[in-house]
Amino acid sequence: MKHIIIGTAGHVDHGKTVLIKALTGVDTDRLKEEKERGISIELGFAYLKLASGQTAGIIDVPGHERFIKNMLAGVGGIDIVLLVIAADEGVMPQTREHLDIIQLLNVKRGVVVITKKDLVDEEWLDMVTEDVRDFIKGTVLEKAPLINVSAVSGEGIDELKLVIDQLAADIKENKSAGPPRLPVDRVFTVTGFGTVATGTLLSGQIKTGDNLQIYPAGGVYRVRNLQVHGHKVDTAEAGQRVAINLSGLETSELNRGQVLALSGSLHPAHRLDVKLQYLSSAPKPLKHRARVRVYLGTAEVLGRVILLDREELEPGAETYIQLQMEEPVATARGDHLVIRSYSPMRTIGGGLVIDPTAVKHKRYRDELIEALATAEKGTPTELLEQYLAAGARLYTPSDLISGTGLAAETAASALQDLLDQGRAVELAHEGEKAYLSGRLIAEWTDKIKKALTEYHQKFPLREGYPKEELRSRLFPTLNNKQFQMLLVCLEQNGHIDLHANSVIAHGFIPQPGPALSTGVKRLEEIYLAGMYQPPGWSDAARQAGITKDDQEVLNYLLARGTLVKVADGLFFHQRALSEATNLIKQHLAQRGELLLGEVRDILQTSRKYALPLLEYLDKEKITRRVGDKRVAGRALSDR
Structure with a gap:
């Protein structure tokens, strides 16, 4: 069964929370302060049972500018967006910023909902409707249905449900590929159970009894209980709103912005390669090394924009950049992100993660831009080959999925093509497997053989090059297990001989000159x-x-x-x-x-x-x- 997530967007006090209550019967304003102030501060959640039998999770996001980061935490991973605009006020500042964010996150399915129609006459409603159509022209919501409703009287609510059901029917079930990954958007304690984390499961499955790691840096904890749509389940699937009860975890050890995933399935990094879209509404050019606020999943992290092919980026332009983060982030290729200016805070752009574990680049290199273009738009085989050759390390099967953003079946097929053509190699040792590009294995083989030749010439009487010294000098990014896998592969291919603690060139015998x-x-x-x-x-x-x-x-x-x-x-x-x-x-x-x-x-x-x-x-x-x-x-x- 497909699992649909619906998110709201729109200016403060335009009726998002009341609309959700009219759709579901659930009041998503759960905090006392929200009740007193009449606005949403935190994310709210509800569930909508559609006529087709499909159940959709709904995320109510705050509209006030001060709470925009909470809105960003909720809008990632949604399938359908409800852009809410009040009939008595029309398009407002946060309406524009929320639509920019929808555009940047590439949320292509949505409904434009004009609320509070009971507060205006027909002539005013027609005028606002025409303004809204002009407002969404040229955006991802240009062809979205536009529905006028009154959450108070219920007028238009049934029509809205029908349209949501129709949009849900067109969504393909394609989220399950890859290891489980859940960005945390809320953490709280339940008496008798302990710490509970909620979020939208972006990929894979989570089962009761699984062990999940907290990223970017945290411990591993067992899943004690799972809830979906308010009901206890044994398995949660991609696309669902999930509440996870973690055994032995204190609430202070987990925060919004962190990610729950299988141990070793993600690789936190300080650098991301990104295809950036700089909004035409940005007030000024974006300069190289500008400090920005990056919103990725449910996380907000400060970083700097490294322009790779210019000194500044004009509003409305696109380019490849590297984000140098001030804290490590755990993400995957294909994730969308939003960038806001450091001060004053406003949304200025967003983009697509091309490499979630990027290395530092030299600027103004045509071949780098070409490589990033291939990484963004290449075939699965091209993408996988480039990914294998990009980092100076070995890649596990799960790395290939999380790092390329490919579905498991697609990644496996592309990998087999590369193996068959000799453009990739499989390394195996003690029941584990890892992969490396054919070009890199050739380069690394030559590097090791050269190092051994020089070592034997300098120390002809020694039994061999100490393994740890060789690893630290030539392959510091490989851990001991990965380096051993590489050495075993080279020995099997007749390039070297291994001793317990040293390496020698194949056939070398220590002897005096x-x-x-x-x-x-x-x-x-x-x-x-x-x-x-x-x-x-x-x-x-x-x-x-x-x-x-x-x-x-x-x-x-x-x-x-x-x-x-x-x-x-x-x-x-x-x-x-x-x-x-x-x-x-x-x-x-x-x-x-x-x-x-x-x-x-x-x-x-x-x-x-x-x-x-x-x-x-x-x-x-x-x-x-x-x-x-x-x-x-x-x-x-x-x-």
Whole structure:
């Protein structure tokens, strides 16, 4: 079933709330202050049962200029708008601003309702009706039905219901694609239940028991209960007005303007790429870096306009811009937004989000403008390919949907086309999948191979480039899991080899170059000559003629197992250690126990070497100390 949201718009005191009461029987003025002042301050909500059986949610938005941000919080996500104009006053300042907002948010279905017809005569009503037709000419509501009503007498109300029903029948059910996303427009507490949040579910489904995250930055909470149209449900669907009871959440932790969505499905950002429409009614050109108020979903955030191809934008013009937000926002491609001037506050423009996680751009670049045009109007395949290549990170399946604004089926089809053509690659590791453009994987592969080649040339004896160092230097935007997925992909394709903590070029074997090979060979001879009384490392390196990078050589010999660290500063050649161990094992097999002095005599060495050797064998469980003696350790006893 389709789920329809109806929103009101219009000047203060033009009868929006009374009209909704006449349509639904519900008084949406819920605050004491609203009752006393006779105007709507906060959003009000009601439900309308249509003759077709369809139930529509209705949002009553405030009309007073001081409460315009509350109006903006309610008008996003509506399917049908009722532009309310009082017959006794006609078009007023907020009527014009609300129509600008309807235009900017691209709400194409609506009804123009002239209320309070009982307060004027026919001649005046005809004159106001003609003025209203002129007023809506050239706007999204130019062809909208125009109905005269009296909410007091009920005249015209049935006709209005019929028209709403007809408009609702033409709306296609296309909101369910993508992960669930609900901009919060109201938060309150219900005794015995706790915190409740309301909003219009823009996409997907929410079910009782789901875990939802608070964006742009917040915790994850379980959905305890759901209500739609005032009734408890197990599942809420896109397009519905939803009340969500969240378990364990304090009201102070959630505010209007935040978004509830699945964990990881949104990526809060400080920059948005936007196609901006600057209103012809704007009083002056919009300058580069102008500070503005941005209304996105139910949020109001301050930001600056970054003009990408000019220094100022004339009223009535359109262009691509970047919004640099003062706080992170969580949005999706295809969302509409409204911009008001910082001071004095008035609506000056709005636009369409093209990239919800944009990177900083260099200005005056033709290729950037072309890329943004493709992102706005390209085919699904073009759009997805550009999105995959735009950011220096990997994208999950849910990213592809939220970031491009494509329906899940459309995104999956476009992705398969790109995979088949080699223009995208799939990376998989430990049951998870991510995607990257074919162009980027080629660039990243070359970058990593070049870095490894340079590293091996500089450090030919090291076992490999440390993973974390490589990630932080070349791919700081990738987290450890994403970087591992990339490395696994490159290893599977034969470009690199992986160790536990390092990366090497495919087939690389650490070995000394011509300048070092003689010294390394001499070192082995020196340690074998010393056998059970090995020299100190510095002395041995000096004897071998290794005066530079001696620590690199030591690490190389240790990694190969040529030398074994027995104690701090004490290294045995592996052959000497093996022979010493065998001699000690033979003694234990014959006598069952061993004294330090006996080790000294067996190996013809001194206490200086015998004691650390025994302690090393204790750690390896070859021997076990019992008082002043050693007996066979577990490694021998288990044989």
